[in-house]
Amino acid sequence: MSMNRGAMIALWILLGLVALSLAGPWLNPNTIDALDWSHVASSPALANAHWFGTDRLGRDLFVRTLEGTRMSLIVGLVASAVSLAVGVSYGAICGYFGGRTDYWMMRIVEILSGLPLIFFVIFLTVIFGRSEALLFVCIGAVGWLTMARIVRGQTLSVRRREFIEAAVASGAGPGRIIARHIIPNVLGPVIVYATLTVPQIILFESFLSFLGLGVQEPHASLGTLIAEGAVEMQGAPWILLVPGIFLAVLLLCLNIVGDGLRDRLAQEP
Amino acid sequence: MSEPLLKVRDLGVRFGATTVLKDVSFDLFAGETLGLVGESGSGKSTLARALLRLVPVSGGEVLWRGRNLLGCDAAEMRNHRRELQIVFQDPLSSLNPRMTAGQILAEPLSIFERALSLRDRQLRIDAMLERVGLGKAAARRYPHEFSGGQCQRIGIARAMMLNPTLLVCDEPVSSLDVSIQGQIVNLLFDLQRDFGIAMLFISHNLAVVRHLSHRVLVIYRGRQVEIAPRDTLFAAPVHPYTRGLLAAASGVALSAAEPPATDVPVPSGCVFRDRCAYRQDACAAAQPNLEAVGPEHLVACRRARDLMS
């Protein structure tokens, strides 16, 4: 399945980033938490091993940025996968059954949507302390909501189509109809939305990490790196620029690929 | 006369405040085709779906082999569905675009005959594809790769997979080119002859109904107006509406006016009163009941006797 040229280029860049973040550490001898006192806040240089420079504590930025990218991707992909699974099932069930089931299930969605999320996260962090698990829980609690709404809407229109009636007439039960008839036919918009969810979640996680919630030391995510870099912006701009550029490129490519997928899927018969 | 397979009594369907069907009653015997004729808005498609409980029914009974389908629980109804199948009007939209023809045909088997081995299942699918004139290779293709007529064959094959006893055909050829319609009609004719199925054949096209039906039921704005053996209906229709339909279809004359849009209320008394050339004051009183005017010939018209002479 090929998309337009821009999207294919973005896809390759994305794959390159993924490969880099996975293989990167092997390319560079430094570790993410090794403190190099001889090169504190040094600018990028090819001569020494610090290709992207170091941060305020002398940690190599190349390795840390790649770790950050890895972390952001993992959070983005895992949380998206969970929100996809939960959101699609939830939305399909609401849309198919309608009536009271739909009514109450959607009220739950609306309540969760109305939660002041940041306060919620801060509150939980105060109680349970900073942890990645908490991050996953918080993102997981809200990541699926919009997906559920979208799938519910799509299900409502697919439900009217004649082949659903035909399936009922063939004796299929609700489970089979939802799994084999409804979900495969709503996948188009779902896939597109899923690819756009990934950058949203990454951005959200970065934001939380930037605020000091979520990923803890010595691990890094693009958000924490950007937070650190913001402080040093005047004196050592690369500490901000490197993770910033990585984040921007990552998000841009994900969005372009999402658009390309939508255009491609819109052409299907 | 043997017992009818299907007995419909006073069937009524309402969508909100609108009455779509009222007091529909008829019998269907094994191996016969009952043609159901009506214009858009007559409720004929709703009747097809009501019989199979694909739409909620507000009144009446549908007795299948003596059991009221409307009173069955989900499990029992599911069981009955083996014998009661339906072919839809729009061939393409009645097929799941994400499933191949083979998968579409496999589904009824997965639901009702789970014990079948994969090989036997494939044999059954191939045999059915051949029987409807498509060939084994069709199993791997998707609906959008077929023409309208071919899609309809797949729909018929799906309905036939479990050897049903009753096949409801809701305008199965109306979406097809005139030159292809005959292929599908003849296929249905052959299947009925070979498998002994009873058929309810719904159409607005009298010419098509004429080919397949043993008896014909005419419906207008949700009510039955006439039911008769085919030859009788076409040679000597009694109800003014039936006469108008035949005249229009033969190109002899135009029917009085178009069927009214669904938002125009049904007149009190006889449902056809406002378009009828033979109306009298008595017609405003109540919808006339079906009365016998000949062998197996029933008409819902106060002036039936007059009109016959």
Next chain:
Amino acid sequence: MPEVLRIEQLTIDFLSAERIAAVREVSLQVSPGECLGIVGESGSGKSQTFMGALGLLPRSARATGSVRFEGREILDAPRAVLNKIRGSRLSMVFQDPMSSLTPHLRIGTQLAEVLVCHRGMSWRESELAALRMLDRVRVPESKRRLRQYPHQLSGGMRQRVMIAMGLLCEPALMIADEPTTALDVTVQAQIIDLLRTLRHEYGTAFVLISHDLAVVGGLADRILVMYAGRVVESAAARDLLRRPRHPYTAELLRCVPDLSGPPLERMPSLPGQPPDAAQPAAGCEFAPRCPFAVELCRAQRPPLRRLGPGEVACHFPLPS
């Protein structure tokens, strides 16, 4: 008097991998006030011919040949030129009125819009003209219908509204693409009758496209039969219906239902189905389904030739 429409050797190709019938070297003309019927099965290219002529095809379509409307070449004309012609001098009525009418605008608005755009009339005047036109196309309770939305009208009424829209600017030519196909058989006769009346009232030329020969036969002066993107027969309607020269036309005639005769065992139909446009044959495209086909037919494509007052593309045309 110049012809209203003259199409010469129109050939349309689709560059993408879509399964749409191509059009091959189609030539036809329509004189003022004449009704030309185009008959063919789905996929014969009958709609594509006129969509292509009017510039309504997607960008992946490439058209060559000549299309002259009122003496002016319009094939590949710039959008501005086409927009002035379409809707005013030349109107088109499509098959499914539900998708042709904007669902969220009232009927009156959609009708009046045509006059406001093309004639520069005020909304008030346009709505009055629209009301008069609705009466002319025999929509009952026209004043009420004007304020309604498309979904509130029946199929037959929507089609009348489309016809009304097409006639508002008193075009020289109206193209009706399968105007009765989505309608009940009984309503079809009424729409055909309406078109016949309007033709005499307005003197508009018509092109009537359908897969149903009976529908076309009731209205057309001349009939063109298309198969697999080509014209296979062209003749005066009376001649074609009584003495078809091409086997395909004869088969189509056979399929026209006849309620007057006794009920037949088998409903007449054509075997097989129309060919796939993606795989053109070397010989006659109809050969696989033709009861009279021989080797020559499969090997060599018969050119469209004059035969009496009409034209046929067949090696062995039926005797007259």
